[in-house]
Amino acid sequence: MGNIFEDEKLFSDRRKNIIFKDKRPLDHRYLPEKLVHRDMQIRQIAKYWVDVLDDVTPSNVTLYGKTGTGKTAASKFAREQLIEAANNANIFVKIEYIRCTDYTTEYQVIAELCNRLGRDVPNRGWTKAEVVNAFRQLFRTNAYGKKLHLIVILDEIDILLDKDGDGILYTLTRADNISVLSISNYLDFKNLINSRVKSSLNDKEIIFPPYGADQLSDILSERAALSFNDDVLEADVIPLCSAMAAKEEGDARYALDLLKNAGELAHDENCKKVVSDHVRRAKDRIEHNKITEIISTLPLQQQRVLEAILTLTKQKEEITSGKLYESYTEISKKDAVTYRRIFDFINELELLGIISTNTVSRGRGKGRTNIIKLQCDETLLETALYTI
DNA sequence: CCTCCACTGGAACCAAGGGCAG
DNA sequence: CTGCCCTTGGTTCCAGTGGAGG
Numbered sequence: 001m002g003n004i005f006e007d008e009k010l011f012s013d014r015r016k017n018i019i020f021k022d023k024r025p026l027d028h029r030y031l032p033e034k035l036v037h038r039d040m041q042i043r044q045i046a047k048y049w050v051d052v053l054d055d056v057t058p059s060n061v062t063l064y065g066k067t068g069t070g071k072t073a074a075s076k077f078a079r080e081q082l083i084e085a086a087n088n089a090n091i092f093v094k095i096e097y098i099r100c101t102d103y104t105t106e107y108q109v110i111a112e113l114c115n116r117l118g119r120d121v122p123n124r125g126w127t128k129a130e131v132v133n134a135f136r137q138l139f140r141t142n143a144y145g146k147k148l149h150l151i152v153i154l155d156e157i158d159i160l161l162d163k164d165g166d167g168i169l170y171t172l173t174r175a176d177n178i179s180v181l182s183i184s185n186y187l188d189f190k191n192l193i194n195s196r197v198k199s200s201l202n203d204k205e206i207i208f209p210p211y212g213a214d215q216l217s218d219i220l221s222e223r224a225a226l227s228f229n230d231d232v233l234e235a236d237v238i239p240l241c242s243a244m245a246a247k248e249e250g251d252a253r254y255a256l257d258l259l260k261n262a263g264e265l266a267h268d269e270n271c272k273k274v275v276s277d278h279v280r281r282a283k284d285r286i287e288h289n290k291i292t293e294i295i296s297t298l299p300l301q302q303q304r305v306l307e308a309i310l311t312l313t314k315q316k317e318e319i320t321s322g323k324l325y326e327s328y329t330e331i332s333k334k335d336a337v338t339y340r341r342i343f344d345f346i347n348e349l350e351l352l353g354i355i356s357t358n359t360v361s362r363g364r365g366k367g368r369t370n371i372i373k374l375q376c377d378e379t380l381l382e383t384a385l386y387t388i
Numbered sequence: 389c390c391t392c393c394a395c396t397g398g399a400a401c402c403a404a405g406g407g408c409a410g
Numbered sequence: 411c412t413g414c415c416c417t418t419g420g421t422t423c424c425a426g427t428g429g430a431g432g
Contacts, residue, residue: 124417125407361430367393
């Protein structure tokens with residue numbers, strides 16, 4: 001038998017895919033030539049960043065907006081543009097994009113920045129102060145011949161601040177020729193910063209409102225033209241995707257996902273066209289995939305918590321935190337984790353949308369009770385849990 | 389306004405990974 | 411090589427706070 005990737009059927013499927021010509025534009029990370037409906041915001045970023053072309057450190061900038069409103073894309077777009085302009089103007093500027101879900105502490109961010117700027121620094125072992133020093137040294141020693149400007153994009157900064165405090169902003173904003181562009185999903189992320197740092201941050205804010213259904217339609221049409229073959233989309237497909245995503249707080253990522261999955265369904269079923277029914281089923285499929293994905297990557301202890309919830313649900317019991325803990329210790333026997341820890345797990349699971357909680361107070365002698373309910377399909381959870 | 393249970397915040401602790409000076 | 415100090419992610423421990431029916 002030959003290589004499975006060169007299998008004839010697979011090969012020919014790939015060659016003459018009736019539906020797709022190129023799936024990449026449907027990925028939310030794809031950066032198009034032009035970002036529709038984000039002109040304003042990009043221009044604002046440019047307005048602040050342009051200072052760098054006069055050898056002046058730009059203001060710090062903060063982008064706010066819900067998921068899928070184009071914050072990351074806009075900042076990357078601005079980044080490309082500025083690099084190009086700086087090259088032409090012979091200005092030395094580096095723009096480093098850091099996703100704070102990957103680098104979750106001040107140490108890690110600074111170390112990563114050092115590494116990217118060509119100074120090797122270990123992931124562990126050094127003091128925070130040593131790493132910061134090494135970082136500062138990069139600017140002082142003038143290793144590059146001309147003045148170096150650094151712009152750091154901190155995506156999902158709220159995660160970092162929540163975990164490790166605002167030290168990172170303190171160190172970065174203190175430095176002379178560093179400018180920070182932070183991206184946050186929450187408007188209130190500044191509560192995580194103390195006032196001293198806040199004043200040295202002194203940032204300009206740019207809001208990314210959710211996309212409306214019409215705007216989503218424009219985005220989808222543009223990407224669809226690049227990724228689908230001509231005339232395979234029924235006329236109502238894009239409007240439907242847009243309307244559904246508009247309901248999900250104008251999430252463009254979700255809209256793209258819907259469209260892509262609808263296309264894949266159509267392809268798998270050998271249909272010549274993508275129709276609205278595909279979209280509706282794509283929605284279920286995305287939901288389904290998301291949950292199995294989440295559950296299978298959950299740490300062991302949290303899976304056990306879910307298992308406990310599942311068995312209790314089956315027994316038609318009203319699940320309280322106390323009961324849940326009982327059932328949980330039952331399941332995990334020896335290496336059970338403490339009661340306190342369970343609350344963190346419950347919160348995390350709720351945040352992921354797998355369960356819901358509702359506390360009620362029952363008065364004297366009864367205390368408070370937390371009613372926990374499963375928010376996803378029982379059988380789905382069961383298969384996900386036991387087929388790992 | 390008391391009471392009981394559910395919940396939270398913070399410090400402390402632990403083990404694993406790693407650097408560095410002596 | 412050895413001992414000591416660092417970060418990190420996970421946990422435990424403890425001292426609270428909060429809410430509403432009685």
